[in-house]
Amino acid sequence: MKLLNFFTLFVTLYVAQCFAQRMDITLEKIKEFKVNTCKSDSDCKKEYETSCYKPNKDKDGYCLSKLFCRSNEKCIYEIYQEKNALLVNYQDVNTGRSYFATDIKPQIILESCNEKEAKNGNCFTRECSKAEECSSGRCENGVCITNDKPLHICTNDSSYFPSVKEGDDFARDKLTCKFVEQEICKKNSACANHSCIKMDGQHICALKQEKESTNLFSKFINFILELIGIVIAGTVIFFIVKHCMRNKSNRRVRKDLKVKYEMEEAFLKDNTKDYVELEDIDEYDYETSDMMKKKLMM
Numbered sequence: 001m002k003l004l005n006f007f008t009l010f011v012t013l014y015v016a017q018c019f020a021q022r023m024d025i026t027l028e029k030i031k032e033f034k035v036n037t038c039k040s041d042s043d044c045k046k047e048y049e050t051s052c053y054k055p056n057k058d059k060d061g062y063c064l065s066k067l068f069c070r071s072n073e074k075c076i077y078e079i080y081q082e083k084n085a086l087l088v089n090y091q092d093v094n095t096g097r098s099y100f101a102t103d104i105k106p107q108i109i110l111e112s113c114n115e116k117e118a119k120n121g122n123c124f125t126r127e128c129s130k131a132e133e134c135s136s137g138r139c140e141n142g143v144c145i146t147n148d149k150p151l152h153i154c155t156n157d158s159s160y161f162p163s164v165k166e167g168d169d170f171a172r173d174k175l176t177c178k179f180v181e182q183e184i185c186k187k188n189s190a191c192a193n194h195s196c197i198k199m200d201g202q203h204i205c206a207l208k209q210e211k212e213s214t215n216l217f218s219k220f221i222n223f224i225l226e227l228i229g230i231v232i233a234g235t236v237i238f239f240i241v242k243h244c245m246r247n248k249s250n251r252r253v254r255k256d257l258k259v260k261y262e263m264e265e266a267f268l269k270d271n272t273k274d275y276v277e278l279e280d281i282d283e284y285d286y287e288t289s290d291m292m293k294k295k296l297m298m
Helices: 002-019 027-032 115-119 208-269 286-297
Strands: 021-026 049-053 061-069 074-077 079-081 086-089 152-155 176-179 196-199 202-205
Touching (some): 027 061
Antiparallel strands (some): 021 074, 049 061
């Protein structure tokens, strides 16, 4: 199993190297990443640079950059070449329904779902057909699954970090790294969306509305299952009680008939008015009774 996982990871890294653009920098050395200064967007020519952030017209700004990094792996950045049908990018996961992509199929899908959330049908990525298509190296039932190396988004663009305040753990002249959606977390500040919540017995980076929607869905399913269980249990109890009452009624009728026929047989044997004791008979002998009746009538 370990050999298979190693081979899958190797193939994934090879495909990523061919189709995606990787930096000569890892998550552990992200602090060494140099953010370029700029006067306008035209100064930000690197593929991982999106625009020029220049709040003060009298001072140089900083090129906004965005990388995706895992521990001990070279960081990767998004690339889109329409003419070559080449796409490597990150999209938010979908919760509660399947993902139907309308654009070209990416060579590398950066987003991934937590394994439990995917199995419960609460999380979907763009559809994958093999492990090499996922940056995590895991594809199960058409969904990319997180691995033991959480994916970080590293950027100096505050739009990716809601609630972040410049000067705390964020600055424009360096890259700040935080977990993307569906990665396991311990506190809100570790997540890019600043929302570390408990779902299915574990804390992951997810939006609160995702928790509410999946919880409502789970509650609805549980309610239906409980209702079905109650109906089945009630039906079983009803038939058991009905069966017991029917057996009790049948035993009473059989007992009354037995006494009746025993009395008839006793009086038919002797036409006198003397008292005849009834014998303990388990089953009434109908043939003997009929024969006695015929003899008396002759």
